[in-house]
Amino acid sequence: MTIESNLYKKSIKILSDLIGFQTISGQDNSELINYCEKILNSLNIETFKVFDEDKKRVNLFGTLKAKKTNGKKPIILSGHTDVVPVSKGWSSDPFTATIKDNKLYGRGSCDMKGFIACTLAYAEIFKQSNLDRDIHFCYTFDEETACIGAPLLIKELKKRNIKDGICIIGEPTNMKIIDGHKGMNEYTIHFGGLAGHSSKPHKGVNAIEYASRYINKLLQIRQELIKRAPKDCIFDPPHSTLSIGGISGGIAHNVIADKCKVEWETRPFNKADADFVTSEMDKFVNEELLPNMKKVFPNSFIRKEIIGEVIGFEKLNESEACEFVTSITGDNSREVVSFGTEAGLFQEIGISTVVCGPGSIEQAHKIDEFIELNEIKKCLKFLDGVKEKSILN
CATH class of the missing domain: 3.40.630.10 (Zn peptidases)
Structure with a gap:
């Protein structure tokens, strides 16, 4: 042999x-x-x-x-x-x-x-x-x-x-x-609100609803990433990408959800796009989402867990x-x-x-x-x- x-x-x-x-x-x-x-x-x-x-x-x-x-x-x-x-x-x-x-x-x-x-x-x-x-x-x-x-x-x-x-x-x-x-950045975002009876939604802070608004913002930014693509980008697709991997939260139809988490990733082709996504989402959380949550329940929170940030x-x-x-x-x-x-x-x-x-x-x-x-x-x-x-x- x-x-x-x-x-x-x-x-x-x-x-x-x-x-x-x-x-x-x-x-x-x-x-x-x-x-x-x-x-x-x-x-x-x-x-x-x-x-x-x-x-x-x-x-x-x-x-x-x-x-x-x-x-x-x-x-x-x-x-x-x-x-x-x-x-x-x-x-x-x-x-x-x-x-x-x-x-x-x-x-x-x-x-x-x-x-x-x-x-x-x-x-x-x-x-x-x-x-x-x-x-x-x-x-x-x-x-x-x-x-x-x-x-x-x-x-x-x-x-x-x-x-x-x-x-x-x-x-x-x-x-x-x-x-x-491309690079690869993965995050899990944890939302904490206030539970309550679904018949009085104004007295609670629905974590799922705020998580949904967060996702909508991510989808807007995804479109912005397409616009930011240079003419000579060598990748397929020829721009940085963003994807929602999962969302989970809530315990019953008639209970205001006080917990929710969103899993997402972005694959930037350069550092500038990675920084753009981070700054836009942090600004949205700190200037819009979190202040509105805290008006109803001061102990509300939005916590970002970095799973990994891998350079390209x-x-x-x-x-x-x-x-x-x-x-x-x-x-x-x-x-x-x-x-x-x-x-x-x-x-x-x-x-x-x-x-x-x-x-x-x-x-x-x-x-x-x-x-x-x-x-x-x-x-x-x-x-x-x-x-x-x-x-x-």
């Missing part, structure tokens, strides 16, 4: 194992991280962990040191371990890998445990190679919920003076280069990371996307970053999520190229 065949089978085995860990965003991912760490440590790859406050969600960072440095920047192979929740309607168990028609089905197979599996399988090849640059393995938690985990890890990287290198984030791009995307991934004319990937794949094309990644966080601390990984984003977050097996092979071939660019001549 050839090395390539063994490596491919090993990747499929690891991916199947990874899918078996139900690492839905917000839940404990420590078992998966321990699994990954065991593989890396078995190769004497040094690792450290960065936990959340509850010590249940954790990032993992491993370093395979070069046998002799040759002035080359280290490579960071980065992926997130969390997956989105599962909806009803799957044709197979979403947490059991199923292979059919040259596709591997399972939650996270595409987004993005396929890439993580390839890097773990290839770690042994890197270990056996005469490396002249460090190879880092970076696995984060809760990317799907406003990139909560990665900032904690990056803070630790800065402490350890790991602020240079080439970062390859293996989000599903069909192994195409992505060099830009800035498209640069010159990118060492993009050039590195191109030198391996031979593909000079570059694209931008509207979905978010952790790329901007690495870019912000001076690490040249590119998004490039196996699978198609069209399969992400869907019922019967899958990755084509050929994409695994393409990713392994790409890692072969990374190795060839990282060994002593």
Whole structure:
């Protein structure tokens, strides 16, 4: 059996194992991280962990040191371990890998445990190679919920003076280069009013009604964002977006609702639009909504909970990371996307970053999520190229 065949089978085995860990965003991912760490440590790859406050969600960072440095920047192979929740309607168990028609089905197979599996399988090849640059393995938690985990890890990287290198984030791009995307800001707004009998609405403060007014303002601002779009905007849609994700509140038809919450997000293509949305909504709350609520009930409140504010991934004319990937794949094309990644966080601390990984984003977050097996092979071939660019001549 050839090395390539063994490596491919090993990747499929690891991916199947990874899918078996139900690492839905917000839940404990420590078992998966321990699994990954065991593989890396078995190769004497040094690792450290960065936990959340509850010590249940954790990032993992491993370093395979070069046998002799040759002035080359280290490579960071980065992926997130969390997956989105599962909806009803799957044709197979979403947490059991199923292979059919040259596709591997399972939650996270595409987004993005396929890439993580390839890097773990290839770690042994890197270990056996005469490396002249460090190879880092970076696995984060809760990317799907406003990139909560990665900032904690990056803070630790800065402490350890790991602020240079080439970062390859293996989000599903069909192994195409992505060099830009919008930011992603997520908020939950909590409204507190005064309950009462619905027959006397003037004596209460209906949190749902004020939440509705808040949403109407968001929809007005969404139209303003469309008007603010520059003529040369490179994204689709070619403007910053705003979306309402959920609203909940109230206990009965005949009770004035004293609690309500609204969940929403904006994906700004630049900081100016992000600041515009924030300032307009804060002004509306502080000058109109809250004063009217407090006239009836002084203890009324509107509280903004920041779920995450993730900066965008800035498209640069010159990118060492993009050039590195191109030198391996031979593909000079570059694209931008509207979905978010952790790329901007690495870019912000001076690490040249590119998004490039196996699978198609069209399969992400869907019922019967899958990755084509050929994409695994393409990713392994790409890692072969990374190795060839990282060994002593």
